[in-house]
Amino acid sequence: MSIAIMSQLFKAHLGSTSRKMLAVRLADFADDEGKGIWPTVGRLARETELSERTVQRILSEFVDEGLLIVRKKGGWKPGEGTRYDFNMVALGRLQAAKMTIEGCHGVTHDTVTPVTTATGTGDTGDAEGCHGDTQTVIEPPIEPSDLREGAREAERQESQESQTETEQSVEKGFWALVKDWPGFAGMPKEPAKRAWLALTADERREASERFPRWLQLLKAQKKSHTPAPSTYFGEKLWLDVPAQDVAAKSANAMAAPFGKLWSATRFAELLLPPSGIVAPPTKFEQMQIDAGQVSLADVMAEKRMRAGWPSVNSMQERARSAQGSMCPLALEEAGQGFQAVKRDGDLLAAWQREHKRRGWPFPEGRLPEWVYFPAIEGEGDLDFLVAEAVERYRERISDYLANRSKGDDHAA
Numbered sequence: 001m002s003i004a005i006m007s008q009l010f011k012a013h014l015g016s017t018s019r020k021m022l023a024v025r026l027a028d029f030a031d032d033e034g035k036g037i038w039p040t041v042g043r044l045a046r047e048t049e050l051s052e053r054t055v056q057r058i059l060s061e062f063v064d065e066g067l068l069i070v071r072k073k074g075g076w077k078p079g080e081g082t083r084y085d086f087n088m089v090a091l092g093r094l095q096a097a098k099m100t101i102e103g104c105h106g107v108t109h110d111t112v113t114p115v116t117t118a119t120g121t122g123d124t125g126d127a128e129g130c131h132g133d134t135q136t137v138i139e140p141p142i143e144p145s146d147l148r149e150g151a152r153e154a155e156r157q158e159s160q161e162s163q164t165e166t167e168q169s170v171e172k173g174f175w176a177l178v179k180d181w182p183g184f185a186g187m188p189k190e191p192a193k194r195a196w197l198a199l200t201a202d203e204r205r206e207a208s209e210r211f212p213r214w215l216q217l218l219k220a221q222k223k224s225h226t227p228a229p230s231t232y233f234g235e236k237l238w239l240d241v242p243a244q245d246v247a248a249k250s251a252n253a254m255a256a257p258f259g260k261l262w263s264a265t266r267f268a269e270l271l272l273p274p275s276g277i278v279a280p281p282t283k284f285e286q287m288q289i290d291a292g293q294v295s296l297a298d299v300m301a302e303k304r305m306r307a308g309w310p311s312v313n314s315m316q317e318r319a320r321s322a323q324g325s326m327c328p329l330a331l332e333e334a335g336q337g338f339q340a341v342k343r344d345g346d347l348l349a350a351w352q353r354e355h356k357r358r359g360w361p362f363p364e365g366r367l368p369e370w371v372y373f374p375a376i377e378g379e380g381d382l383d384f385l386v387a388e389a390v391e392r393y394r395e396r397i398s399d400y401l402a403n404r405s406k407g408d409d410h411a412a
Contacts, residue, residue: 005034008091021048022058023067026084034086037068041081059084066090073209170197170204177208182215182226195233203236210238217241220399255327257319258363263372264335264397265327266312270360271394272404274308305361316363334397339375343367350382354390 005027014020025048029037041059045052059082062068067090072083174196178184184192199207211232217240218226227237255261281289281299288294306313315325341347343366351373355362363371374389376382394401 004032005030005086005091018048018050018054019058019061022050022055023062026068027086030086034088034091035071036083037085038072038081038083043081173204173208177211178229181229184229187228192229192233195230199233207233207236207238210241213241214238251329252326253329253332254324256324257315257322258368258371260335260338260372261327261329261332262315262319262325263338264331265325266315267374267390267393268331268397268400268404269309269312269315270358271390271397271401272309274304276307276310276313278303278307301359305359308359309361312361316361319363320365328400330400331397334393334400335372337375337396338372340370341373343369343371347373347376347382347386350386353383354386357387358390 006024009020009023009027012020012023014023022044025044026037026039027034029039041052041055044050044055048055050058059068063070063084066087068084069087070082071085174193177196178192196204214232214237215226231237253261255265278300281296285294285299289296289299318325341351348367348371352362354360373386374393376385376389377392378385
């Protein structure tokens with residue numbers, strides 16, 4: 001914990017209580033030089049009582065403004081956070097908060113937000129800040145010239161670090177990357193090393209950073225073998241993998257209810273074990289059970305159906321008022337194989353029976369004329385074909401389901 005940095009931040013004018021709260025919490029993780037900050041977004045959200053989306057937005061603002069420097073991108077494995085350092089140059093130039101009565105923006109002293117239809121709107125349902133989670137306008141809480149100078153200082157520092165590579169550090173970086181390379185033990189080492197040395201310092205850094213996600217990409221593409229390090233370096237195969245920040249920004253999208261992506265997400269959630277809290281029978285239900293009017297199994301099955309998959313229930317509740325839901329783009333390709341099923345037809349009735357058989361919640365109320373479900377194949381008994389379609393979809397998204405079971409909410 002750095003008391004000195006926290007003290008500076010308490011006195012600084014950061015533009016909103018949410019920004020100040022997060023900045024102070026980040027300082028709690030930093031050492032006296034402002035380094036070593038790597039909590040996950042989830043942890044920051046829990047401890048500041050901000051939404052994860054708000055935390056991500058503010059962190060991005062701090063980086064863009066030069067207050068934070070990204071030292072190492074996280075997200076290679078579950079629970080790994082991005083590592084930041086405070087930019088001490090920019091931190092030292094923060095203006096102290098003025099002892100004046102200010103509006104919601106502070107900097108401009110306006111009481112009316114300077115947001116126009118051209119610049120974006122906020123989510124009025126969000127309790128965090130005056131703009132809300134989805135606000136796209138970034139207020140300038142620190143003097144722009146100071147921030148630009150701070151950002152330039154950070155760039156100079158990064159450039160100096162990349163230029164101070166030594167022969168020993170380059171050699172060490174090579175062996176650190178290839179030591180666990182699939183099949184490398186039986187390959188010649190010199191071609192790989194020559195290709196590594198031919199790269200620039202920035203290319204070596206990118207090749208190392210993107211290597212784990214490159215392996216994941218090969219797995220997703222069901223490649224039968226892993227190219228040799230000499231090929232990876234020589235052909236710069238890491239460029240096939242998007243940068244981590246680009247991938248993170250496009251992880252989810254708002255999907256219309258009952259469309260392909262929405263339905264693919266709904267079925268993916270149903271294929272996971274129920275995670276909701278299923279309450280025991282009420283006194284009235286217990287009386288019905290004791291009187292033989294209903295069985296305990298039926299009562300608990302109904303409760304499990306209504307409470308076991310809260311994310312699905314939330315999607316379906318929003319759909320009843322024609323509201324979409326945020327869905328992972330990782331399922332977009334799988335959703336393209338879904339077929340449109342006509343309302344009130346025999347096939348829809350078969351899907352209702354399949355939901356009942358599995359104890360899954362089925363959308364209530366009047367459905368639109370066409371709803372997407374996993375595609376059936378062949379002809380014959382509809383109940384059998386529908387059950388087969390579910391299992392084919394389970395197999396197709398098996399990697400996604402495995403990642404979700406491990407707690408990776410993005411499961412890309």
